[in-house]
Amino acid sequence: MKFLVVSVFLSFLSFAQSNTSSLLWEIQGPQQEKVSYIFGTMHLMDKQHFYFPKKLEKIILEVDVVCLEIGDVLHTPLNPELLFLPEGSFIAQLEQQKLDSLANWAVKNLLMNKEQFILNFSKAKSFLIYQLILQNELPSKLQSQEAKIETLLEDKKKQKTIGLETVESQLALFDSLPISSQINLIMTELADLDNVEAHFNRLQDNYLQNDVEAIHDGLMKDIQDPYFNHKFIDERNASWVKKIIPLTANQSVLFAVGAGHLGGENGLLNLLKKQGYSVKPIQL
Numbered sequence: 001m002k003f004l005v006v007s008v009f010l011s012f013l014s015f016a017q018s019n020t021s022s023l024l025w026e027i028q029g030p031q032q033e034k035v036s037y038i039f040g041t042m043h044l045m046d047k048q049h050f051y052f053p054k055k056l057e058k059i060i061l062e063v064d065v066v067c068l069e070i071g072d073v074l075h076t077p078l079n080p081e082l083l084f085l086p087e088g089s090f091i092a093q094l095e096q097q098k099l100d101s102l103a104n105w106a107v108k109n110l111l112m113n114k115e116q117f118i119l120n121f122s123k124a125k126s127f128l129i130y131q132l133i134l135q136n137e138l139p140s141k142l143q144s145q146e147a148k149i150e151t152l153l154e155d156k157k158k159q160k161t162i163g164l165e166t167v168e169s170q171l172a173l174f175d176s177l178p179i180s181s182q183i184n185l186i187m188t189e190l191a192d193l194d195n196v197e198a199h200f201n202r203l204q205d206n207y208l209q210n211d212v213e214a215i216h217d218g219l220m221k222d223i224q225d226p227y228f229n230h231k232f233i234d235e236r237n238a239s240w241v242k243k244i245i246p247l248t249a250n251q252s253v254l255f256a257v258g259a260g261h262l263g264g265e266n267g268l269l270n271l272l273k274k275q276g277y278s279v280k281p282i283q284l
């Protein structure tokens with residue numbers, strides 16, 4: 001089983017005033033000789049509308065290193081044990097009404113009655129349940145840009161990608177959310193099932209238009225949990241910048257991360273500017 005975890009608003013005032021929107025950015029630190037790049041990905045796209053611009057392909061084959069959120073994602077196995085609790089039960093912490101709502105979803109989509117669902121998922125982490133709900137509502141034929149990047153490198157016999165994080169660290173981040181936030185994510189998704197595909201299509205349309213501001217704005221509206229957004233966006237961005245700086249010191253790197261991480265006051269582009277980096281959009 002392979003693992004891809006599911007992932008832009010205004011940056012500095014100067015960025016907002018420029019009215020420039022792009023998914024691909026050239027970055028270069030002070031006194032650095034080599035130019036690096038950041039590309040905002042949409043982790044999963046409808047295969048019919050899959051987007052992989054030629055400029056991106058050219059840069060992938062030119063840079064010294066390609067860095068994803070998780071490196072070598074095509075060959076990174078997911079230990080099933082990471083999806084289950086060693087003790088306790090997430091389901092047991094649900095109020096009866098919420099448990100009934102989740103069980104009703106399972107009857108319709110997993111073809112399990114309530115007792116079967118509780119038995120099979122009594123030890124499941126909330127992340128697994130959340131992903132099952134999303135997976136069931138999204139288009140059936142999806143394609144990954146990260147997988148495409150790695151396939152291209154393999155075909156050209158280039159080195160494997162490296163990562164800013166690991167599967168374990170991403171799952172640990174989800175586990176660190178308060179139970180109330182984990183429950184709220186699942187219940188919010190269940191209450192909005194009829195609109196999941198519409199939200200996905202809106203995000204994909206904004207992405208295909210390279211509209212990074214609309215991408216960020218839409219994501220922030222979809223996940224209305226300040227703690228979640230702080231942990232999954234702001235804190236990760238700050239951690240990534242600390243890794244980007246040494247990685248770009250003496251080599252050219254393409255960083256491909258979720259587009260929602262690019263902009264905003266605490267986005268990667270803004271944080272890199274504060275470190276003295278020049279940040280320039282590349283039109284695709």
